[in-house]
Amino acid sequence: MNPPEFRLINGLELDAVPARLYRARANSHARQLASADWLLRERSNGRFFATMTGSRIQFLHRSPAPQRRLDAVAEVLDAADGGITHLPLSGLDPLLAELGMDAEAYGRQTGLAIVAEPVQLEYAGRDCFRRPLWLAYDAAKAWTRMRSAAAVQDVRLQAISGYRSAHYQMGIFRRKIARGMTVNDILAVNAAPGFSEHHSGCAIDIGTPGEPAAMESFENTDAFAWLQRHAAAYGFRMSYPRGNAHGISYEPWHWFWIGGNQS
Ligand SMILES: [Zn+2]
Structure with a gap:
């Protein structure tokens, strides 16, 4: 290699x-x-x-x-x-079995789809915790462009989290189960392993300096106001607005790169 x-x-x-x-x-x-x-x-x-x-x-x-x-x-x-772009979904079976979950029923209930993980991801700088930020290639380019455009207008966008694997998501479940939570409790706040948009490398949790990460109060920041006006031009949309059909709580920080229509 x-x-x-x-x-x-x-x-x-x-x-x-x-x-x-x-x-x-x-x-x-x-x-x-x-x-x-x-x-x-x-x-x-x-x-x-x-x-x-x-x-x-x-x-x-x-x-x-x-x-x-x-x-x-x-x-x-x-x-x-290899010419393979995504990992096979069969890798999820043992994880969902460990949680005693029926993937089809969960998908029907939430309207969430299984998300395949890319085989290759692109480095997109570091997140606000100084960890390497990994995103799908086009999403990484769009994020970099959007972040620079915001900076020109004195708005600082920070990545909180980008690509996360189904195994990483499973780790969250294992830790919470060890603390005594039930799978259903956890599903109220975390997508099941395999069903998080973060697996795709196209989702990014966005924050701004001085603001706690991934809190609803992000909606009161200049950064959020800027995203509402401009993110679509870079191909990003907010996945979980208030009252979304998936029953997922409002996440003003979570944006998904859908591509197309970018400046
Ligand atoms: Zn997110």
Whole structure:
């Protein structure tokens, strides 16, 4: 795989990200990460798995199943070159089974569709928590243009969150279940894994400095007023206005790139 282009590549088990964008979680890995091209992570839990420089792979942890590890790496390398644009939806089955959910019934009830995850995502700078922000290629370009246009008018738009995987969404459910919440409680505020617009890489939660992230009070900011006037020109629309048909609470911060009609 070529050295760092600013892409995130999704395999079924692993993803690959440019190593320089991430900090080692263990001191012993810091040097290895600093000199590597790519960092491979386990998609199920985000654990750092290996680094890759040229064709040299260095694993970060010992494993009793070396062949399985190599297979997982081969698979993400295929994903980087392959003509496949989206991950297969079958990856969701074990997650929804773990939650005891019927995907069809949930989709009918909420009017939400299953959202496929792109195999490749584009780096779009950092979010307000200094984490790398990943978006689908066209959405990343549109976000960058929109943000610059706002800045010219002294309006500061900040990304709170962009692409999130179904595994990430599953992690939210697992943590809340561990705290004693039921699946139905959680579904009142979080979309089921596989059904979040954030999986597409085209959704972005937008904030502005000095304003708490993802709160309804965002609607009173200059940033929100600017978005209402101008976001459509960049291909973005608000997904969950007040009283939306999905029964999802009002989210003035959540915008989706639908494309077309951009200036
Ligand atoms: Zn959102």
